[in-house]
Structures are given as structure tokens and as C-alpha cells.
Amino acid sequence: MSMATTASNRLLLALTLSIVVVGAAAAAPPAAAAPPSAFRRVYAFGDSFTDTGNTRSTTGPYSFGYVSSPPYGATFFHRSTNRYSDGRLVVDFLAEALNLPSFLPPYLSLSNASAAAADGGGGVNFAVAGSTAIEHDFFARNNLSLDITPQSIMTQLAWFDDHLRKANESSKVVGDALFWVGEIGANDYAYTVIARDTIPTKLVRTMAVQRITTFVEGLLERGAKYVMVQGLPLTGCLTLAMTLARPDDRDNVSCVASVNRQSYAHNRRLLAALHQLRRRHPDAVIAYADYYAAHLAVMRSPAAYGFTEPFRACCGSGGGDYNFDLFATCGSPAVNTACAQPARYVNWDGVHMTEAMYKVVAGMFFHAGDAYCRPAFSDLLARKAQGKP
Numbered sequence: 563m564s565m566a567t568t569a570s571n572r573l574l575l576a577l578t579l580s581i582v583v584v585g586a587a588a589a590a591p592p593a594a595a596a597p598p599s600a601f602r603r604v605y606a607f608g609d610s611f612t613d614t615g616n617t618r619s620t621t622g623p624y625s626f627g628y629v630s631s632p633p634y635g636a637t638f639f640h641r642s643t644n645r646y647s648d649g650r651l652v653v654d655f656l657a658e659a660l661n662l663p664s665f666l667p668p669y670l671s672l673s674n675a676s677a678a679a680a681d682g683g684g685g686v687n688f689a690v691a692g693s694t695a696i697e698h699d700f701f702a703r704n705n706l707s708l709d710i711t712p713q714s715i716m717t718q719l720a721w722f723d724d725h726l727r728k729a730n731e732s733s734k735v736v737g738d739a740l741f742w743v744g745e746i747g748a749n750d751y752a753y754t755v756i757a758r759d760t761i762p763t764k765l766v767r768t769m770a771v772q773r774i775t776t777f778v779e780g781l782l783e784r785g786a787k788y789v790m791v792q793g794l795p796l797t798g799c800l801t802l803a804m805t806l807a808r809p810d811d812r813d814n815v816s817c818v819a820s821v822n823r824q825s826y827a828h829n830r831r832l833l834a835a836l837h838q839l840r841r842r843h844p845d846a847v848i849a850y851a852d853y854y855a856a857h858l859a860v861m862r863s864p865a866a867y868g869f870t871e872p873f874r875a876c877c878g879s880g881g882g883d884y885n886f887d888l889f890a891t892c893g894s895p896a897v898n899t900a901c902a903q904p905a906r907y908v909n910w911d912g913v914h915m916t917e918a919m920y921k922v923v924a925g926m927f928f929h930a931g932d933a934y935c936r937p938a939f940s941d942l943l944a945r946k947a948q949g950k951p
């Protein structure tokens with residue numbers, strides 16, 4: 563295994579967390595600035611970049627097992643909400659942009675009784691940290707299932723069906739909702755990296771994109787008319803990848819070139835698949851949120867977005883260029899405080915972003931025309947308002 567491979571391998575620790583129950587819904591009402599939106603419901607899917615509390619700390623051997631502890635949540639919620647950040651995620655800024663009555667509660671926090679209320683209150687979040695695009699069985703068959711989250715994106719689709727039953731919702735609601743497919747697939751590459759001889763990157767790409775396509779098709783078959791799909795970010799710019807890669811494995815934004823190439827190729831394949839889906843489903847809007855381009859714009863000129871620290875983890879330990887130690891990560895007993903100014907940092911805990919970065923990315927998706935979202939978010943809203951997807 564090369565050093566670069568080790569780097570991607572370590573990413574698995576980062577985006578992984580076993581899923582457990584609970585997760586209190588952080589339902590502080592978003593600021594009521596925007597006009598009432600055409601969308602009254604959002605259903606969200608994805609991994610730790612989108613999870614609003616379907617996970618929590620684990621006692622497992624891996625790092626990043628302290629999401630339920632301070633200083634997670636310190637900036638905005640002033641307590642941990644089991645989000646992997648100091649505050650709001652992109653999906654929370656979406657709730658604000660749409661003026662929903664609350665942030666999306668995590669599916670696993672809802673009882674039969676509260677499912678309907680949550681549904682009427684703006685929607686539900688099915689994303690779970692560590693989740694994969696490819697089904698868990700594939701990893702198990704290849705002896706790669708140790709300590710990984712058993713939920714794939716298709717599990718989240720089954721959760722969605724269960725939720726509709728519990729909330730007694732009709733297909734009318736499905737056709738009216740916005741489906742937010744957060745970044746998914748980074749874990750698939752990470753989990754398989756120790757088995758590259760038998761599971762080459764190309765195979766992971768083919769399988770992962772095929773599963774995402776099947777998932778989106780599943781939403782469309784259930785009557786979804788408005789779907790937004792995120793691509794992968796620059797996984798090679800995450801602090802963890804930077805600390806573990808060979809120093810000469812770098813690209814023009816000083817990130818890990820080999821890992822970024824992997825994300826780039828994945829996104830290309832995903833875009834082609836979405837293009838096919840649009841042809842088969844001309845009665846639906848399928849937008850692509852270009853996380854890669856948004857992330858790249860920030861890494862090219864961090865200062866233009868208010869960042870002075872593109873690589874150092876705000877909540878980490880060890881100091882130096884990265885302030886990151888895999889064995890003493892954010893929230894662990896040794897690391898119970900964060901940096902003084904999280905808004906100056908892109909990276910929060912070595913893998914996940916600060917609220918400030920998520921806010922920048924959300925702004926690019928929602929307010930920058932079609933530069934980072936195609937068709938533009940405003941276009942999606944207009945089509946919804948006219949009832950013409």
C-alpha cells in the first residue's frame with residue numbers, strides 16, 4: 563500500500579461512524595428572513611456531511627467518535643446536536659433559504675406519533691454518517707465490513723418508505739417535496755482502499771454511481787419531481803488526507819492530487835448518469851450541485867471567502883501545519899476546545915467542514931446562478947412555483 567493509498571484509507575475513519583439510535587432533533591426555527599418558499603418539505607439523504615443527528619458518538623476504536631461531545635455544535639447550537647461541525651450544515655442553510663419552520667429532524671429520532679408532525683413541519687433527514695452508495699453486503703463479502711456503518715443510500719430509501727407509512731403521507735406530498743441528495747460515495751472509496759488489488763477504483767466508481775442512479779430513479783418512481791444531487795467535494799483537500807499523503811502528491815491548490823482525481827472522475831461519471839436520468843424522466847427536475855467546483859473556488863482563494871486557514875483543523879490537536887492527530891481528535895477528552903475563530907477555518911475536525919465553510923458552499927449552491935448548481939436553484943424554485951417541473 564502506497565502512502566497515498568494510506569491517505570485515502572484513513573478517510574474511511576473520518577467519514578465513518580457507527581449509527582446508533584436517538585439524536586435529539588435540533589429544531590430551533592431558522593431565521594424568518596426569506597419570503598415563504600414554494601417548497602414546504604425537504605427530504606434529505608447522504609452521509610456525515612448531511613447527517614443532522616442520525617448518528618452519535620461511538621465507543622469504537624476509531625477516531626471521530628465524539629460527535630455527541632463539546633465542542634461539536636459550539637458555534638451555533640451551543641451544544642452538540644450530533645452534527646459533524648461547529649454549527650449548521652449545508653442542508654440547514656437550505657432549510658433557512660426555503661424558510662422552513664424548522665431544521666430537518668433526523669429520521670431515527672421520530673416516533674410513529676411524531677413522524678407526521680415532522681413531515682408537516684418541513685421534512686425529515688435520512689442521512690447517516692459513514693453511509694455508502696454501495697450496499698453493505700458488498701463490503702461484507704469482501705471482508706471489509708469491520709466497524710463500518712451498515713446503512714447504504716438504499717437503506718435510506720427504505721427508511722423513507724417507512725416514514726411515509728408512519729406519517730400516512732400520499733404521493734401528492736412526494737411530488738411537491740424537494741429531494742436533497744447530499745454527498746455520498748466518499749466512504750465507498752475509503753472502505754475499499756485496503757483491497758485495491760481486488761477492488762480497483764474504477765469498479766468502485768462504476769458500482770457507486772450505479773447505486774446512486776438506482777436510488778434517484780427510486781425517488782422518481784415514487785413520484786419525486788424536484789431532486790438536487792450533490793457531487794463529491796475535493797476529498798484530497800481534507801486535513802486528514804493532507805496529513806497522510808506523500809508530500810509530493812499535490813495538485814495546483816496544494817491538496818492531495820491522487821485523491822482529488824478520484825473525486826473528479828466520480829463526479830464526471832455521476833453527471834453522465836444524471837444526464838441519462840433526465841432524458842428518461844423529462845417530467846422531473848434533476849439539478850446537480852457542484853460541490854467540487856464550490857470547494858475548488860474556496861481552495862483557490864481562501865481569503866476571498868474570509869478564510870485564513872485552508873488546511874488546519876479548527877478542532878484538533880498537535881499544532882503544526884494541520885493541527886491534527888488521528889489519536890486525539892475533536893471532542894475526545896484531550897480535545898474539548900476548538901480554535902478561537904472557527905469562521906477563519908475551512909476544516910472543523912480534520913474531515914468535516916466548519917459552519918462558515920458550509921455557509922459559503924450553501925451560498926454558492928443557492929445564490930450564484932448556475933455557476934455551482936445546474937439548473938440554478940432559483941430556476942428550480944421558479945418551476946416549483948409554476949407547478950411545472
Ligand SMILES: *[C@@H]1O[C@H](CO)[C@@H](O)[C@H](O)[C@H]1NC(C)=O
Nearest residue numbers: 701702703704705706757760
Ligand atoms: C474472507 O475471509 C474468509 C476467512 O478468512 C476467507 O475464506 C475468504 O476467502 C475471504 N474473502 C475474500 C473475498 O477475501
Ligand SMILES: *[C@@H]1O[C@H](CO)[C@@H](O)[C@H](O)[C@H]1NC(C)=O
Nearest residue numbers: 673674675724726727728729
Ligand atoms: C409504528 O408503525 C408501524 C407501521 O406503521 C407499526 O408496525 C409499529 O407497530 C408502530 N409502532 C408503535 C410503537 O406503535
Ligand SMILES: *[C@@H]1O[C@H](CO)[C@@H](O)[C@H](O)[C@H]1NC(C)=O
Nearest residue numbers: 678727728729730731732733
Ligand atoms: C391516512 O390518510 C388517508 C387519506 O389521506 C385517510 O383517509 C386516513 O384516515 C389516514 N389514516 C390515519 C391513520 O390517519
Ligand SMILES: *[C@@H]1O[C@H](CO)[C@@H](O)[C@H](O)[C@H]1NC(C)=O
Nearest residue numbers: 813814815819822823826858
Ligand atoms: C487544479 O486542481 C484541481 C483539483 O485537483 C483540478 O480539478 C483542476 O483541474 C486543476 N486545474 C488545473 C488548471 O490544472
